[in-house]
Amino acid sequence: MLQSRLLDAAIVHFGLYGFEGASTRAIAKASETAMSSITYHFGGKEGLYLAAAEHIARQVRERLEPLRQRIEESAATATHAEAVELLLAITDRQAEVLLSPETEAWSRFIVREQQQPTEAFERIFQGALEPMIELILLLIARSRPELDPAERRAMALLLFGQPLILRIGRATVCRVLGSDDLGARESAVLRSRLRKNVLCILSENGDG
Amino acid sequence: MLQSRLLDAAIVHFGLYGFEGASTRAIAKASETAMSSITYHFGGKEGLYLAAAEHIARQVRERLEPLRQRIEESAATATHAEAVELLLAITDRQAEVLLSPETEAWSRFIVREQQQPTEAFERIFQGALEPMIELILLLIARSRPELDPAERRAMALLLFGQPLILRIGRATVCRVLGSDDLGARESAVLRSRLRKNVLCILSENGDG
DNA sequence: GTCTATACTACGATAGAC
DNA sequence: GTCTATCGTAGTATAGAC
Numbered sequence: 358m359l360q361s362r363l364l365d366a367a368i369v370h371f372g373l374y375g376f377e378g379a380s381t382r383a384i385a386k387a388s389e390t391a392m393s394s395i396t397y398h399f400g401g402k403e404g405l406y407l408a409a410a411e412h413i414a415r416q417v418r419e420r421l422e423p424l425r426q427r428i429e430e431s432a433a434t435a436t437h438a439e440a441v442e443l444l445l446a447i448t449d450r451q452a453e454v455l456l457s458p459e460t461e462a463w464s465r466f467i468v469r470e471q472q473q474p475t476e477a478f479e480r481i482f483q484g485a486l487e488p489m490i491e492l493i494l495l496l497i498a499r500s501r502p503e504l505d506p507a508e509r510r511a512m513a514l515l516l517f518g519q520p521l522i523l524r525i526g527r528a529t530v531c532r533v534l535g536s537d538d539l540g541a542r543e544s545a546v547l548r549s550r551l552r553k554n555v556l557c558i559l560s561e562n563g564d565g
Numbered sequence: 566m567l568q569s570r571l572l573d574a575a576i577v578h579f580g581l582y583g584f585e586g587a588s589t590r591a592i593a594k595a596s597e598t599a600m601s602s603i604t605y606h607f608g609g610k611e612g613l614y615l616a617a618a619e620h621i622a623r624q625v626r627e628r629l630e631p632l633r634q635r636i637e638e639s640a641a642t643a644t645h646a647e648a649v650e651l652l653l654a655i656t657d658r659q660a661e662v663l664l665s666p667e668t669e670a671w672s673r674f675i676v677r678e679q680q681q682p683t684e685a686f687e688r689i690f691q692g693a694l695e696p697m698i699e700l701i702l703l704l705i706a707r708s709r710p711e712l713d714p715a716e717r718r719a720m721a722l723l724l725f726g727q728p729l730i731l732r733i734g735r736a737t738v739c740r741v742l743g744s745d746d747l748g749a750r751e752s753a754v755l756r757s758r759l760r761k762n763v764l765c766i767l768s769e770n771g772d773g
Numbered sequence: 774g775t776c777t778a779t780a781c782t783a784c785g786a787t788a789g790a791c
Numbered sequence: 792g793t794c795t796a797t798c799g800t801a802g803t804a805t806a807g808a809c
Contacts, residue, residue, distance in 0.1 A: 359774090373681060378586030380802065391776050393805080398774090402803070465680045472673045473581060474736040486737055507742075511758035514738055518730025519723060525733055528682040529694055530722055534715075550719035557765040567792085589785065599794050601787080606792090610785065776809080783802070791794080 360398050362388040367409040372465030376406055376475075410470070410477035413463045414484025417454075421489055424450055432495050440500035441559050447493060448520055448555050452548050455524040456539055464524045490517055500559055516558065520551060568606050570596040573670075575617040580673030584614055584683075618678070618685035621671045622692025625662075629697055632658055640703050648708035649767050655701060656728055656763050657756060663732040664752050672732045698725055708767055724766065728759060 366387040370379040381402050385392040399405040428443050435443065454460055470478040493513045501509065523530060523539070534543050574595040578587040589610050593600040607613040636651050643651065662668055678686040701721045709717065731738060731747070742751050 375581075375583040375586045378583045381804095382802075392803085393777090394775060396804070468676055468680065468733065471734050471736045472676065478736055482737065482740060487740070490737075490741055507754050508758055510741055511754045512762075514730060514734075514741055514755070515727060515758060515762055517737075518734055519727050521730060521734065522722060522726025525676065526679050526722070526726055526729065528679045528686055529690065529698075529725075532690060532695070533698055533718055533722055546715050546719045547722070550716055550723060553769065554720075554723055554762075554766045557769050558762050561761065561765050588783080590783080600785080601795090602793065604786070774809105777807090779806085780804085781802100782804105784800080786798085788797085789795090791792105 359388065359390055359394065363390070363395065363398065363405065364409055364412045367405050368413060368466050369462045371406060371409060372462050372469065375469055376402075381405070407477055407480065409466065410480045411484065413466060414481045417463070417481075417485035418488065420454060421450075421485070425488065425492060428492050428496065432492075432499065435496070435499050437500050440496045441556070444493065444496045444500065444516070444559060445552055445555055447489070447496070448516060449548060449552060451489075451517075452520040452523055452551055455520050456544050456547075460524065468525055490514075493517055501561075512558070516555060519554065523547060567596065567598055567602065571598070571603065571606065571613065572617055572620045575613050576621060576674050577670045579614060579617060580670050580677065583677055584610075589613070615685055615688065617674065618688045619692065621674060622689045625671070625689075625693035626696065628662055629658075629693075633696065633700060636700050636704065640700075640707065643704070643707050645708050648704045649764070652701065652704045652708065652724070652767060653760055653763055655697070655704070656724060657760060659697075659725070660728040660731055660756050660759055663728050664747055664755075668732060676733060698722075701725055709769075720766070724763060727762065731755060 363384065366384045367379075370384045370387070373379070381395050382392050384405070385395060388394075395401065395405050399408050424446060428447075431439065431443070455464070467481055470481060490513055493516060494509060497504070497509045497513055497516075501512070504512065527539075530547075531537060531539065536543055539547070571592065574592045575587075578592045578595070581587070589603050590600050592613070593603060596602075603609065603613050607616050632654060636655075639647065639651070663672070675689055678689060698721055701724060702717060705712070705717045705721055705724075709720070712720065735747070738755075739745060739747065744751055747755070
């Protein structure tokens with residue numbers, strides 16, 4: 358489908374070169390169509406950009422959906438141990454998604470929007486990031502009810518942020534692990550360590 | 566000084582718009598000079614880009630230097646508690662730097678290079694990131710000698726990565742904290758929570 | 774709906790005045 | 792060292808054929 362080919366190419370190009378740097382000619386060429394198709398289907402470069410943001414949000418949401426349903430069903434009645442287990446499931450799933458090659462282009466797009474938010478950030482935030490963070494907050498409220506709300510939010514952000522280096526600092530991760538890319542071995546070590554970190558943070562036996 | 570004005574403007578523009586998206590005309594205008602000064606001083610757009618990367622690496626290194634010296638002096642003989650204290654000092658300093666407004670432009674530049682590394686990444690990595698991670702590794706080796714080297718590297722990366730959301734996910738952090746920017750109150754909560762997280766991870770009383 | 778052709782603007786590099 | 796002027800290339804948008 359032409360529109361979907363254009364959206365995929367748009368995410369790659371906007372992610373790599375930014376809104377200004379990307380060229381509608383190149384996006385059209387990668388989608389094997391003429392540049393003016395973009396005007397026709399999306400109204401222009403800006404319309405394509407916003408549609409690309411929504412395309413990303415939709416796909417991220419779809420990947421989260423099974424886990425979200427599972428959590429919404431059980432969060433209200435979960436014990437401390439169950440809440441911790443669900444939090445581990447979220448961060449591990451997040452790491453899995455961020456480690457998988459197909460999210461590379463999405464990530465580049467989202468990171469640009471974080472650094473300099475436009476209308477597109479709003480769509481990605483509300484469509485993908487906010488639901489995920491709300492889930493994390495819900496589970497933190499059950500597993501660490503003694504913390505005050507501001508600290509729970511800080512904790513949610515830091516938990517959510519921890520796996521981000523796997524994608525956003527990819528070049529550094531590879532260099533430090535002495536590997537050209539993150540294969541099964543490297544991924545396993547990173548995810549295992551991430552899991553232990555999350556567990557430590559949630560049980561908080563430090564003198565915190 | 567003209568060269569330094571050009572470098573500062575270059576970091577801002579390359580960070581915002583990427584290498585292709587940034588315009589040498591705009592950089593020259595922001596530096597109140599003619600575009601051909603860039604050719605004269607840096608040989609062209611690419612030369613300016615690499616010089617900007619080195620400028621960033623140098624400034625990051627300078628900010629780390631006092632802490633680095635303190636750690637190099639004491640790391641070899643540090644007790645477990647001292648090593649943990651120095652690690653807390655590193656991540657807290659990192660958070661402080663990432664929260665400060667002046668690193669906004671650097672961050673945008675570095676993040677672009679992480680996502681799509683060029684020769685400029687090499688200069689930033691060797692000049693700024695690698696020294697910092699080596700310090701973290703040194704201290705982890707002293708505070709958690711029982712871990713095998715691969716896991717120590719994974720731990721160093723995740724510890725190093727945890728504060729990154731403060732800068733890279735700034736738009737999300739602000740939205741979740743319900744604040745337009747990160748003032749003293751928000752920064753204090755985040756840094757305090759970060760400190761507790763690092764402490765938990767290093768003492769590892771989870772079942773990990 | 775998708776194409777080609779074209780109008781207009783902005784880019785980087787460079788030559789040459791001072 | 793810094794400027795202005797100019798060249799060739801590439802960008803977006805749009806009109807109109809089919």
